[in-house]
Amino acid sequence: MRIFLSVLALVAVSACSSPSDEVTPDTAPQGFRGIGEAEVITFTGTEPFWGGTVRRDTLVWRTPENTMDGATGQSIDVERFYGQGGIAFSGQLDGRPFDMMVTPGACSDGMSDRTYPYTVTVKVGDRQLEGCASTDRQPATDKP
Numbered sequence: 001m002r003i004f005l006s007v008l009a010l011v012a013v014s015a016c017s018s019p020s021d022e023v024t025p026d027t028a029p030q031g032f033r034g035i036g037e038a039e040v041i042t043f044t045g046t047e048p049f050w051g052g053t054v055r056r057d058t059l060v061w062r063t064p065e066n067t068m069d070g071a072t073g074q075s076i077d078v079e080r081f082y083g084q085g086g087i088a089f090s091g092q093l094d095g096r097p098f099d100m101m102v103t104p105g106a107c108s109d110g111m112s113d114r115t116y117p118y119t120v121t122v123k124v125g126d127r128q129l130e131g132c133a134s135t136d137r138q139p140a141t142d143k144p
Helices: 002-014 065-070
Strands: 041-045 052-055 058-062 074-082 087-093 096-107 114-124 127-135
Touching: 041 096, 041 114, 052 127, 058 065, 058 087, 058 096, 074 096, 096 127
Parallel strands: none
Antiparallel strands: 041 052, 041 127, 052 058, 058 074, 074 087, 087 096, 096 114, 114 127
16 A cells, blocks of 8 residues: 555656646646547456546546446546656545556556556555556557
8 A cells, every 4th residue: 555655646746737638748747748638548457357438537437336237337537647657547436535547568457468558556445456558549459
């Protein structure tokens, strides 16, 4: 838990300015510049299965339990923080703190032949999960 909070603090260090639609060297907030605000982030994890998307300040959390019978998951409002080594999102999920960090690095979900350009760490309450992510501009690729 201390490691997660330390990394989250580093990611949140540059939260003082608001990013524009397109993050470029001229318009990026101090810190991480790899994912623009307009990019849709898709994230996934296994054991237990979970995932979702982030579009601007809305995160959709999906698990087998909240997507049964045609449901599309649970939407929560999140704040976006640009840090030196990635991007973080914070909000509330079912009354519990929800924090997600997205950092650059090749990632495999262990279930498919895909490589994702980002790793994801999610903390919901006291539970921590590890997974992978991609964006609409930086998709996952099939392994050769």
